[in-house]
Every structure is written in structure tokens, then in C-alpha cells.
Amino acid sequence: MIQFLQGLFDGAALGAQYSLLVLGFVVIYRATGIINFAQGGLVLVGAFMTYNVSQTWGWNFYLALFVSMLVTAAIGVLMQRLLLQWVLRELVGVVSALLAWAVLFYNGWNQVAAFVAGLVLGLVSWVLTREIERRWGGGQARELPVFGSIMVTIGILFVIKQVVPSVWGFTESSMGDPWGLGVSRTAGLIFSHAKLWTLLLTALALAGFFCVDRFSRIGVAMRATHVDHEAAVANGISHRVVFATAFGIGGGMAALAGTTAAAGIAQLTPNLDLIVFLAFPAMILGGFDSPFGAVVGGLVVGIVQNLTKVYQPAWDLEWLGVGFDRVMVFLVMLVVLMVRPYGLFGTKEVHRV
């Protein structure tokens, strides 16, 4: 019984992380219809950014977490504007920034100076392009087909996965969180501080999201865009702002998930994004476009995974192999899908010919 409760608690903490990740996916999918495979990359960036700010620059951990969430949100927005809604301005800005950086760096400039100069040049060219577009009329923003967006985000994931270790190194490092390995023991159960804080922060983030979703204007705008894109645009809701916000929220969630996942001693590795692949079954379980489903799915997946890990040796199921808990999650997902092909809380797609 104790084992079961312990497994439940640990599973819930794990599930909370998955819920955050899945919520990031779901928010983006609801508003834009894109499955953002690059969430894994954003998780990496968020975790390493927190590490950078708190360890390398020595700021307070929670402040570092907050900053990292903002920066990752900004990267998410940039990703959407630049690559998923191909707008000339952003393209020109980033390309010129990269070129300037490469050329200056190649010519012997200090790396950081070249980077900053590139950034400035990028901003300048972005503004210039915007003015030119306004003056002489611009082209339409091109958008990708659905399948295409999956591959573009996978492409971005690849790039991020390579750039992050190149900047921060391939070895494991410690995040420097204030929780470490502290535990509290009550009634025979072990409550790890990191897990408690994970649950707390996740609950806060989820509550925050639900408040925004229900009560704020942008939340209503996002729900409206999901229900009927064209009607929303016709009512004056700028779909650019909605898309950008969705990606920003997704990025922030990813940063928080990444930081809590990498808490503890020497947990921060460039392979952190693998946790995202277990968020997929959770997303399917809950339904692609339901935030409530995201929470439920994440918790279910976390608990199932942890209980499998606990009971596999206990019930003599070692022959199923190491890492069977991950497979179990996928099997559960498969079973649920066969019964409800759109997940537990997803909206059923109506196909019209």
C-alpha cells in the first residue's frame, strides 16, 4: 500500500511535468493547428537558459526561471513569425543578422561583439523592411500546409538540438536549484522537495493559464480563433497576435517544464528533450485540443509510467525489459485510441465530403 501511494505521488510529480509539456503543445495546436515538434528544443533552451542565468551569471534561481521563461517565450514567438508564418520582414531580419555575425566573426571580431552587431543589424533591417512594405504595399504572408508544419518544426528541433550543446557543452551539469536532494518523510512516504516544488509550480502555471484562457481578452481571442478562424478574423481578432501569443505561452511552459525536469544534481544534459516524446502519448490521451485533457493526460501518463516502474520488479516482470514503463505508456495510449480515436476530451473531427 505504501509502495502504491509512493508510486502515486512520484507519478503525479512526473505527470505534472508532462502536463506542462502537453499544455504547451495543446495551446499551440488549439490556436494554430500546428503540432510544434520543436517544443523539445524549447525545453532544452529553457533549461539551459535557467542554468546560464542562475549559475553563470549568479542570479536568484526563481528570477532566473522567470527570465528563462520570458526568453523561451520570445524564441517561440520568433519561431512562429519567422518560419511558420513566412513573413518577409522576419526573414530579412534574421538572415541579415546571421550574415553580419558570420562575416564579422570570420573577419576576426570577438564573438559576442559580432553577435550583438548582428542583432542590431537584424533589427534595423526588420524595421526597414516593415517601412518599405508599408510604403509600397507588401505581399501576403504565406502559410504552410499541415504536414509541412510538422516537418518544419522537426527541422527546427534538429537545429536547436545541435546549437544548444555547441554553446553550453555536452556534459551533464547541475542546475543549481535550491531544492537539491532534500526530502521530507511523513507516514512512511518520502516527499522529495524537488517533486513538491514541481507540483506547486506546475499547479501555479496551470492555474495561471486557465485564468488567462477564461477571463482575459487574449484567452477569449485564442478560443475564438480555435472555434472558427475566419469568423474570429472577421470580428477583428488579429490572428497574428493570437498565433504569436500561443507560441509564446508554449515556449514559457516548455521552459518551466525543462527547468523542473532538470532539477537536482547533474541532471541537466543535452538529451533533456527526450522527455518530450513521452508527452506525446499524454497529448493523444487527453485529446489534441483540450487543455483539461492535457492535465488529465499528463497525470495519467506520469502515474502509469511510474507505477509500471515500481511494480515491474515487484511482480517479476523483468523479462519485459529495461524501460518497459515507456512502452507501457504507449500501449495504454493505443488502447485508449482504439476506443476513442480523438482522445478522452478531444473534439471529434467532423468530416464532410
Place this chain on the structure above:
Amino acid sequence: MTLMFCYFVLPLCWETFPFVRTIDSWGLTLTTLNYAGVFAIGALGLNLLTGYTGQVSLGHSVFVAVGAYATAYAGSTWNIPMWLWLPGAVTAGFLVGLVIGPFALRLRGNYLVVVTLGMVFVGDHLFRNWKSATGGNAGVSVSKASLEIGPLDFRNLSVFGQQFDKDQSFFWLIWGAVALVALLLKNIVRARPGRALQAIRDRDLAAEIIGVDLFRYKTMAFAISSAVAALAGALFGPLQGYISPIDFGLLVSIQYIAIIILGGLGTVHGSIIGALLLGGLPRIIEGLAKDVDLPAVAGDKGGIEGIVSISSLNHIIYGVLIAGFLLLEPRGVAGIWARVKAYFQTWPFSY
């Protein structure tokens, strides 16, 4: 179109001897072409499934792995002759595809993508843990597999008085297989099944209404594509000599998708072009990095300390290529070819 391509490929490799020397200087050795050939076979299968039937599958590497492990087991461990283990591997792939196929009936679009992703992980788990069949993490050697069909021994071929070495013999075997599979697929596509598959891709509900049996065609698409993938795996095993679970992960699946996107979804020659491109590109970059100082890349030339290594640069270029092609030319290289062809069809008067 593909027939012409095949006719070009076969005489081209007749000149394998001097040809090797020229393309060697570009970094494209015969080994690279062999690996590209294996990728081409796999990509042909995936194009049938994703390009023509519209079932996006991220699980292609599992089918390739099935073929490779079947080869390792049957050909190497049990020492079965080639004319038995090759069809055996293909049949194994076919059966696995038959099992996976019905899932595509219940699941559409994004859900199918994620389920096939899950398949990759389940497969990975199986290959790492079913040690008796697959050798676990350490992998298994395939070098003892016999490569003889009748009088042709593909380890050192000697035909019509010409003696070929190992790489060249493999070239003949692999690219001969590419030609055969391309022919087979082109034939499927231009006939009734092909039209049914494309109908499913465009609007499966409407296809069902006009009488296309969804169960039959979707399952068949999966089965044939996985049989072809198993063939690719079966040839990959002896080529590399040693296979392990790292060779068949999510990365390989994504490489296959990248190949068909770059080459052109829904075309046969596109798969081959894409495979050549993505197979040759890392070698070309390596060769380039030896001679030219790329900015921000740690090259062999010494001097500039780069931020990214060569392999990282390869991955970055993969990602950029995928994203770039989808944004700028969604129909891939085959699309560019089609546009060039269309332009010249009405040249010089385009009206």
C-alpha cells in the same frame, strides 16, 4: 520518367572504374553511393505510403530494422542462402506492415503521426531488450550472410570477364534493386491501385463513397511499403556488416521523411534524387570542410576554433534543408524538375 532514369543509372555504373576516381575527389565514394542506394529503396517505400496514400508515418525505421534483423538472423546466424533469406526478410516486413496497417483506419492525420512515433519507441525497446533475436544494445554481425544468387556472388562479382571488387559488386546489387523496386512501384502507381491510393490521399471519405475499399488499400499500402523498407534493411545489413539499435532510431525515420520531402512527395524518381542528395551531402560537406574554412565551424584546417562540429553542421543543414524546401519548394526537387520540363515543353513560345 523512371524508366529513363533506370536506363541512365545502369550504363552509368558500367563506367564504375574511371567514374569512381572523379567523384572520389568530390568526397562521393562508391560507399556513399551504396548507402544512398539503400536509402533510395527505403524512400521509395515511404513515398508509396506517405506520398501516394497520404498516411504520414514516422515509423519507417522500424520496418527497415525488421528487414535488417531478419537478414542478420537468417542469413548470418543460420547461414541460409541468399535466394531464401532475401525474400524471407521482405516477407517479414510485409507481415509487420499488415499488422500495423489496420491502425491507420481508425486514426487520421496527426494522431497517426504520433502513433507511428510511438511505434519507433516500442520498436527501439524491442530491439534493445529481445537479446536472443537481436543481440540487444550490442547489435549483431551480418558479415557472414551469403550473397550469392546462383552464379553471381555479390561479394566479388565476375561477369562477362570483368572482375569487380566488393564495393563495386555491392553497387550493382543495390542499384539493381533500386531499379527493380522503382519499376515495380511505378507500375503500381500508374494502374488502378495507384489511383485508388491517390484517391485515399486526397479525400478518403470521398474515395470510400465511390467504392475504394479503405481497409484493403490502406493495409496494402502499409504492407508493401514496409516490405520495400525491409528490402532496404536487408541490403543495409551486409553493406554495413554490423547492425545495432542505433542504426534504426527516430533519426533514421526523419531522414527518410526528409529524403522524400526533398526529392518530392508522390513521385518515384523524387525518392531516388532525394536519397542521392541527402546521402551525398554529409560527405560533400566533410570534403569541403577539409579544404575551405567555413565560418563558425570547427574544421580540419586548424586555426579557427568553431562553435559547431562537422556532424552538428550536418544536422543543422538537414534541419535547414527540410524547413527551407517546405517553405520555398514544397514539391521538392521533382517539383523543380517538373517546372523546368514544363517551361521547355512550350519553349520558345510560352503562350
